[in-house]
Amino acid sequence: MTEMIDRFIPQIEAAQAQGAVVLLKWDGERSNLRCTVVITRQDTDYLWRRDCDDIAAGLAEALHDYEARHAH
Numbered sequence: 488m489t490e491m492i493d494r495f496i497p498q499i500e501a502a503q504a505q506g507a508v509v510l511l512k513w514d515g516e517r518s519n520l521r522c523t524v525v526i527t528r529q530d531t532d533y534l535w536r537r538d539c540d541d542i543a544a545g546l547a548e549a550l551h552d553y554e555a556r557h558a559h
Contacts, residue, residue, distance in 0.1 A: 491543035
């Protein structure tokens, strides 16, 4: 699984450099939708959050939305 997420590190670091916070959570208590992806950026009031079972797909969707809204 790490390899699937590692490919997003450059995008995560670029978002971080712009002031975004990226959170990934695996929840062992839940049996369904066990992962949560959150991207937030206070200076723009941006918030993206999704519960999912595929953390890599959720992260890809989150970063795509973030980049679409914060393109320079």
